[in-house]
Amino acid sequence: MKIRGVFIEDTFAEAFTMRVARIVITARSYRWVRAAALKLTGFATSVIGCKVEAGIERELPAKETPDGRPGVSILIMTMGKDDLAKRLIERVGQTVLTCPTTACYDGLPDAPDRVGVGSALRFFGDGFQMSKVIAGQRFWRIPVMEGEFLVQEKFGMLKGVGGGNFLILARNADAALEAAEAAADSMAVLPGVILPFPGGVVRSGSKVGSRRIKSMIASTNDAFCPTLRAVTVTALPEGVNSVLEIVVNGVDANSIASAMKTGIDAACRGGVVAISAGNYGGKLGPHHFYLRKIMGGAAE
Amino acid sequence: MSSGIVAKLKEPLRQRADFSQVLAGSWATLSARELSDRPLSLERDGDARLGDLFELDGQPEGRIRLVGELDHADRLGAGLIEGEVTVDGNVGREAGLAQAGGRLDIGGDAGPRAGAAPLGFKRGMTGGELIVRGSAGPEAGAAMRRGLLVILGAASDRTGLGMIAGTVVLFGPVGTDVGLWSKRGSVVALGRITPPPTYSYACTFQPVHLRLLLTRLRDTYRLPVRPRHLNGFYHRYSGDMAELGKGEILAWTAK
Numbered sequence: 001m002k003i004r005g006v007f008i009e010d011t012f013a014e015a016f017t018m019r020v021a022r023i024v025i026t027a028r029s030y031r032w033v034r035a036a037a038l039k040l041t042g043f044a045t046s047v048i049g050c051k052v053e054a055g056i057e058r059e060l061p062a063k064e065t066p067d068g069r070p071g072v073s074i075l076i077m078t079m080g081k082d083d084l085a086k087r088l089i090e091r092v093g094q095t096v097l098t099c100p101t102t103a104c105y106d107g108l109p110d111a112p113d114r115v116g117v118g119s120a121l122r123f124f125g126d127g128f129q130m131s132k133v134i135a136g137q138r139f140w141r142i143p144v145m146e147g148e149f150l151v152q153e154k155f156g157m158l159k160g161v162g163g164g165n166f167l168i169l170a171r172n173a174d175a176a177l178e179a180a181e182a183a184a185d186s187m188a189v190l191p192g193v194i195l196p197f198p199g200g201v202v203r204s205g206s207k208v209g210s211r212r213i214k215s216m217i218a219s220t221n222d223a224f225c226p227t228l229r230a231v232t233v234t235a236l237p238e239g240v241n242s243v244l245e246i247v248v249n250g251v252d253a254n255s256i257a258s259a260m261k262t263g264i265d266a267a268c269r270g271g272v273v274a275i276s277a278g279n280y281g282g283k284l285g286p287h288h289f290y291l292r293k294i295m296g297g298a299a300e
Numbered sequence: 301m302s303s304g305i306v307a308k309l310k311e312p313l314r315q316r317a318d319f320s321q322v323l324a325g326s327w328a329t330l331s332a333r334e335l336s337d338r339p340l341s342l343e344r345d346g347d348a349r350l351g352d353l354f355e356l357d358g359q360p361e362g363r364i365r366l367v368g369e370l371d372h373a374d375r376l377g378a379g380l381i382e383g384e385v386t387v388d389g390n391v392g393r394e395a396g397l398a399q400a401g402g403r404l405d406i407g408g409d410a411g412p413r414a415g416a417a418p419l420g421f422k423r424g425m426t427g428g429e430l431i432v433r434g435s436a437g438p439e440a441g442a443a444m445r446r447g448l449l450v451i452l453g454a455a456s457d458r459t460g461l462g463m464i465a466g467t468v469v470l471f472g473p474v475g476t477d478v479g480l481w482s483k484r485g486s487v488v489a490l491g492r493i494t495p496p497p498t499y500s501y502a503c504t505f506q507p508v509h510l511r512l513l514l515t516r517l518r519d520t521y522r523l524p525v526r527p528r529h530l531n532g533f534y535h536r537y538s539g540d541m542a543e544l545g546k547g548e549i550l551a552w553t554a555k
Binding site: 026066067068069103130132133134135139141147148150 | 446467484486503505506507508509511512513515516520530546548
């Protein structure tokens with residue numbers, strides 16, 4: 001299968017079930033919305049080293065937020081249920097509570113699984129905090145030097161999907177980067193997904209484990225490293241000199257598949273030789289995204 | 301589309317009637333016929349049934365609308381725990397007495413002690429939402445523990461007396477001693493208010509939670525919340541300092 005001359009490999013991306021929460025942050029202006037959002041989603045690329053994967057889902061106009069102010073929705077994901085509660089408390093407490101004019105709301109009100117966030121952060125109020133129940137939901141008003149920080153008591157939690165991916169195999173680094181930027185831009189506006197890596201792009205795709213150090217859980221994906229073509233079992237076709245990966249997490253498999261389709265289509269452009277995907281033989285992750293099926297073609 | 305049960309008063313009430321048993325406890329799934337059997341008490345004639353005074357029609361959908369002059373209907377919605385109750389006009393004393401849930405929406409005036417605690421009891425409203433679109437008599441929301449009381453017209457003296465917690469929103473003019481002896485309650489005044497002397501001014505700020513609360517009141521009950529209420533500043537008074545001092549009066553200010 002080819003799209004505009006770019007070969008779509010007959011392979012699949014292997015993804016994992018994760019726990020996801022959607023956080024809505026509002027503030028007086030987008031300046032402070034973004035300030036909080038960037039801090040909250042900082043150092044949250046991979047659970048391998050960050051314990052959490054997070055990203056901005058989209059900016060919200062004032063008419064779409066609970067308090068009628070500018071906002072942003074963020075997806076934050078972990079491997080385990082308990083871990084999600086801990087990470088939410090840490091991150092909201094350190095990056096949103098501290099940021100001028102912000103408030104923080106649950107973006108998954110219909111999710112039956114709930115984790116306490118405001119219920120833990122309220123203790124920062126040192127007994128001066130107040131709670132208010134509005135439309136059946138409890139909120140905590142935590143006094144701060146600026147005024148008050150408003151945070152919802154509990155946040156919804158769903159089973160999401162993490163680790164959707166595809167690899168852009170290009171003739172050179174410029175072509176790879178241009179295609180990756182186009183893919184990331186086209187995917188960033190889609191609902192229900194985040195691209196947790198810098199700019200939505202990964203240059204250091206990993207394989208499970210290490211050839212030399214047993215304690216390492218991940219190491220460089222040598223099969224896709226152009227500089228190692230001569231010294232390892234390469235997966236790179238002739239003429240490929242640079243590879244970039246797009247990793248996408250989402251609230252469900254359909255959102256991931258839809259985003260991958262959009263991204264792959266955008267990445268199929270001049271200088272790109274092939275599109276591939278990362279997997280572990282299908283043994284680790286329950287979600288398999290077949291590239292050709294996603295792109296509307298038949299697997300060979 | 302049905303709008304729940306409609307109860308029309310057959311003829312004007314010429315004596316006071318105690319409605320405290322009519323909507324107390326579970327009622328939302330009862331048919332018109334079953335609701336007709338709910339007891340009430342007439343001041344002179346003694347025990348009666350709701351169906352003796354009202355014609356009931358419609359399907360149970362968790363909603364009931366009461367139509368007629370109900371100025372003599374006391375304790376309407378007392379002990380309410382569920383459903384939506386709409387009253388077209390005025391009601392008598394102690395409407396929503398010790399309400400614990402559901403919505404009671406009174407289109408006209410309410411007599412004294414709406415949403416308050418029954419005499420001899422410590423707690424008034426413990427949940428739900430009580431909307432009075434007209435004026436409310438003295439001691440509305442007295443000893444309320446949770447829930448929301450909204451008064452669009454004039455709120456009489458000692459509204460929110462001895463509140464334990466919960467929220468009172470006042471759109472119109474208010475009497476004296478509003479929030480007196482409150483422990484943790486919140487009184488939000490969108491009109492002029494003079495806090496009791498046992499309240500202390502804290503600051504002037506923009507409480508974000510009021511944007512949620514007032515937006516909900518505007519959207520759910522179509523109450524006249526203006527942009528100035530959402531975007532404006534509020535004086536915060538802490539009190540009652542003669543009690544815990546963890547309550548507040550949030551008074552909207554044009555400045």
